[in-house]
Amino acid sequence: MNTFALLAVIAGASIALQASMNAQLGQLLGSSLLATSFAFFSSFILVGVVSAINSKGVSISSINLLQVPWYLWASGLFSVLGVASFYFLIPKMGAGNVMSFALTGQLAISIIISHFGFFDSPVKQVDWQKSFGIVMMIAGLILINKEAK
Template structure:
């Protein structure tokens, strides 16, 4: 049951990503893509601050002691969101999200195959190859 809830949460996260992409793309057409990305991050940072303030149980001060490569997530988040907002304004939400998912799956398979970035090793196999092929086919079907 717990795994089902986690899967459901991931599906909801994916759905919210598509909604965010559509909203960010629409905003980007009015204020500019980079400005839209900046706005989304500012609002997101403020919301996360409030949630962390009331519900956080970690140690934010430990941020200064972690390996520096652990801090690249923020930069990659900006690159991801900016490119997504730009692509949505040019090619639409559906094809942009399909391309994002293909990119995520391909790099995830590589990361897991080699156990990179602290990830457990999960070997590349035929099922994963078929998944990438089918996702690539879906890309052309969404076009």
């Protein structure tokens, strides 16, 4: 496994850990939205500190914000939708079930994004192997979420 693949696995594990921990925080606070707010606040602080340390001369004033396509500013909305949904769903479905459905959604949309090269992504055409992988992923989703008898 190369370094980038390992980092991607760690990122995926981080998402599952973060979602599960904050789902419990949401239960203890009585609000998944409040837990979401705390998660984004702590993320904002951490990213702000790291950005300040590693700015390398880049500042908001040196970036032409008007040249950024409007739809790219909406990415934060998808973050809130995903994170808040995790915090709401994990206590009801369990972390494994929620993450298996989430991973399926992530893989499905990422294959579409790569196939068409959306958002300047490198184009990776869907072929029979990727199509077979999608079918196997759906089979895995069914098996993971099948209740033991």
